[in-house]
Amino acid sequence: MSSQQIAGTNYGLQMFVMTLVIPIFLLLATSNSTAQSSNRIIFALSTKDPSTVPILIASHLGYFRDEGIDGNIVLMRSDIGVKGLITGDVDFTSSISSVVKATAVGIPVKTVLNFFNGSFFYLVTKPTFTSIEQLRGKIIGVSRYGSAADFDARATFRHFSIDPNKDVKILAAGTPASRISALISGHLDAAILSSTEKLPAEEAGMKALLFTGQYVKQPVGGLGTSVQRIADRRDDVRKGVRAVYRGLMAMRTQRDRVKHVFEKELAVKPEQFNSVYEDTIRVLLSNGTIDLENLREPYEDARKQASNPPQLNLATLVDYSVLDEVRKTLR
Numbered sequence: 001m002s003s004q005q006i007a008g009t010n011y012g013l014q015m016f017v018m019t020l021v022i023p024i025f026l027l028l029a030t031s032n033s034t035a036q037s038s039n040r041i042i043f044a045l046s047t048k049d050p051s052t053v054p055i056l057i058a059s060h061l062g063y064f065r066d067e068g069i070d071g072n073i074v075l076m077r078s079d080i081g082v083k084g085l086i087t088g089d090v091d092f093t094s095s096i097s098s099v100v101k102a103t104a105v106g107i108p109v110k111t112v113l114n115f116f117n118g119s120f121f122y123l124v125t126k127p128t129f130t131s132i133e134q135l136r137g138k139i140i141g142v143s144r145y146g147s148a149a150d151f152d153a154r155a156t157f158r159h160f161s162i163d164p165n166k167d168v169k170i171l172a173a174g175t176p177a178s179r180i181s182a183l184i185s186g187h188l189d190a191a192i193l194s195s196t197e198k199l200p201a202e203e204a205g206m207k208a209l210l211f212t213g214q215y216v217k218q219p220v221g222g223l224g225t226s227v228q229r230i231a232d233r234r235d236d237v238r239k240g241v242r243a244v245y246r247g248l249m250a251m252r253t254q255r256d257r258v259k260h261v262f263e264k265e266l267a268v269k270p271e272q273f274n275s276v277y278e279d280t281i282r283v284l285l286s287n288g289t290i291d292l293e294n295l296r297e298p299y300e301d302a303r304k305q306a307s308n309p310p311q312l313n314l315a316t317l318v319d320y321s322v323l324d325e326v327r328k329t330l331r
Contacts, residue, residue, distance in 0.1 A: 041069045041240050043223075044081030044093040047176070048265055049194045050120045050280045051148075051221035052094045056265045057258060058247035066246075067239040078147070085109050085226040092223045092240055097148050099224030100295050101302035103317045106310045108227040110319040113241055114290040115221035115248060118283035119213040120195040120276075121152045124183065127207045129190070132160050138189035141173030141182055148220055149192040151297065155216035180204070195279040196266045213283060217294040220283070230319060242326040245288055249330075252286060288323050 041064070045052045055073065058064055064071030076084070078098040084090030085099075086107065093099060102109050129135065142149040150172075154164040164170055173179045173188060176197040182188040184204050193201060198208050223244055230237055251258055255277070262268040268276050292314040299317060303309045 039068060039070050040072060041091045041236060042072045042074055042084075042089070043240070043244075044074055044076050044084055044090045044095075046076065046078040046081065046095050048075070049176075049196055050266070050276065051116065051194070053258075053261060053266070053280070054115050054221070054247035054251060055094060055223075055244050056247075057250050057261050058243045060261045060264070061247065061250060061254075061257060063243040063246045067243045069236070069239050069243065071240070071243065082107070082109060082224070085224065085229070088226075088228075091229060091236065092225050092244075094221055094223065096219040096222040096224055097151070097298045099222075100219060100298045100317050101146070104299045104302040104309065104312060105306040106312070109224055110227060110230065111219070111222055111224050111317060112230070112237065112319055112322055113223040113245060113248075113288045114219055114285050114318075115288075116280070116283040117217050117219065117285055117290050117294050119148055119152045119216075119218065119220050120279045120283070121149060121192050121212045122195065122198045122208045123153070123156060123190055123210050123212050124193045124198050124201050124206050125190040125209045126183065126186070127205055129207065129209060132157075132162065132209065135190055136162060136167045137169075139169045139171055139187070141171050141179040141188040141191035143174065143176075143179070143192075144172045145170075146301070148218065151218060151301075152212045152216060153192045155218075155297075156210075156212040159215045180206075195276045196262075196268055199268070199272055199276075211279070213279070216297070217291070218297060219290055219295055222288075227319075230322065234322065238322050238325060241322050242329065245323065245326055246330070248284075248288060249286070251284055252281065287327075289318075289320055292317070 043055055059071055078095030081090055081093035081095055082098050082102050085093060096111055099109050099111050140153055142153050153170055157164040157168060173182055176193060179191040180201045183191045183206055202208060225237055259273050262273055295314055295317050
């Protein structure tokens with residue numbers, strides 16, 4: 001590694017760590033004593049929604065057990081999940097856009113499995129709006145700045161020749177529940193919500209104005225891990241990837257069993273399942289890999305905000321070598 005790359009990596013690590021105010025060990029205090037056991041694999045999820053459902057399927061259908069691992073699913077913010085990869089407190093994170101951005105500035109993490117190449121987001125508005133043009137000058141809620149929801153919102157507005165930086169006000173409004181509450185109370189005029197998150201909003205009289213996932217290709221959901229984990233504990237990485245890849249394949253081939261997971265984990269009602277499932281399937285990456293060009297937006301966004309990031313190309317963002325090994329065992 002060149003001195004420039006090392007400097008970039010050190011900067012990236014410092015920048016990333018300094019932005020985190022909640023130590024990872026506080027979030028994992030209840031499980032730290034056993035986290036290092038040989039069969040404990042920690043999966044960090046920022047939320048339970050369609051983007052993480054292959055991991056939930058792997059848990060429900062016994063794929064973790066088949067691999068002889070104790071798959072421990074922990075909910076935490078995506079930035080903290082990436083920090084956990086570096087500290088070793090987390091084995092995998094599902095927040096792939098955050099992993100891509102971290103890799104882009106020299107942090108030693110890699111995407112090893114991709115779930116989807118588009119979102120399941122909707123632009124949900126107050127019932128009085130009938131077109132996106134009416135949202136000029138209005139307040140739009142996303143989860144946080146730089147998130148997949150934020151990226152989706154901005155790309156959608158640009159598609160309709162609406163400048164997301166000038167023509168609307170995009171506000172980091174927190175959790176889905178917070179966004180829905182703010183929308184219903186009138187503090188937001190619209191919000192970006194996933195296909196499952198929009199359901200309670202619709203029940204409260206809000207309107208799903210349009211499906212935003214159709215306007216941009218981006219990485220949504222998957223598995224990211226650290227370079228060190230791949231090198232030092234490759235067998236554990238392989239077991240985790242194989243279990244979750246089987247969950248990904250089950251999305252298309254075992255619809256009835258998948259329906260149970262949607263109902264139990266995502267609170268999708270039986271009559272809602274078909275529409276939510278179809279939104280998910282249309283952006284599913286059956287082979288677990290993504291066109292590298294679909295990574296360009298988060299890659300370039302991260303590098304614009306970094307000072308002297310190392311020279312990297314898109315191919316360095318991923319490491320599919322473990323996935324290639326897994327596919328050979330499943331043929």
